[in-house]
Amino acid sequence: MVRVRGADGVPVTLPGVAPVAMQQGRYAGETVRARLRSRETPPFRYRDKGNLATIGRAAAVADIKGVRLSGFVAWLTWLLVHLWYLVGFQNRLLVIIRWGFSFLTHGRGARLITEAGADRPSLGGSSER
Numbered sequence: 001m002v003r004v005r006g007a008d009g010v011p012v013t014l015p016g017v018a019p020v021a022m023q024q025g026r027y028a029g030e031t032v033r034a035r036l037r038s039r040e041t042p043p044f045r046y047r048d049k050g051n052l053a054t055i056g057r058a059a060a061v062a063d064i065k066g067v068r069l070s071g072f073v074a075w076l077t078w079l080l081v082h083l084w085y086l087v088g089f090q091n092r093l094l095v096i097i098r099w100g101f102s103f104l105t106h107g108r109g110a111r112l113i114t115e116a117g118a119d120r121p122s123l124g125g126s127s128e129r
Contacts, residue, residue: 007043014046022085023047052078058103 002014002024014020027044034041050064052074060075062068069077079099086092101107 004044012046019049020046052081054078057106 002016002020003011004014006012023046024044027041031041050062050067052060052062052064054060054075058072058075059070060078061070062074062077064077083092083096086095
C-alpha cells in the first residue's frame, strides 16, 4: 500500500501496484522539471485504469473501467496491455517471442522445490551418516 497526502492534506491510500508507481514516477519527473523552471505543479492524482491478472494458461480476469472480462479474451487483453507498456520495439519483440515459445512448449515460469532432497544433508546440525 502507498499512503500519500491529497491536496487537502487528508491521507490517501493507494494500492501498491506497478500502475501507481509508474504514475508517481512520471509525476515526480514532471515536478522536478517544473520546479527547476520555477513553475507550480498540481497535486498528484492517481488515475485507476483497471486491473488485470493472469490466473492460468490462456486464462485471466480483467476489470477495466467497469468492463469485466474473463478467460481467453481477458488473457489476450493482459498480453496486449503488458506488451504496450514495454519500452522499445526490440523489447516487445523479444518478450513476445519468449512468451510464445513458453506458451507453445508448456514452459513453466517458476520451479518450486517442495520436498527436501534425499541426497541433501539436513539443516538440523546433526552430522550422522
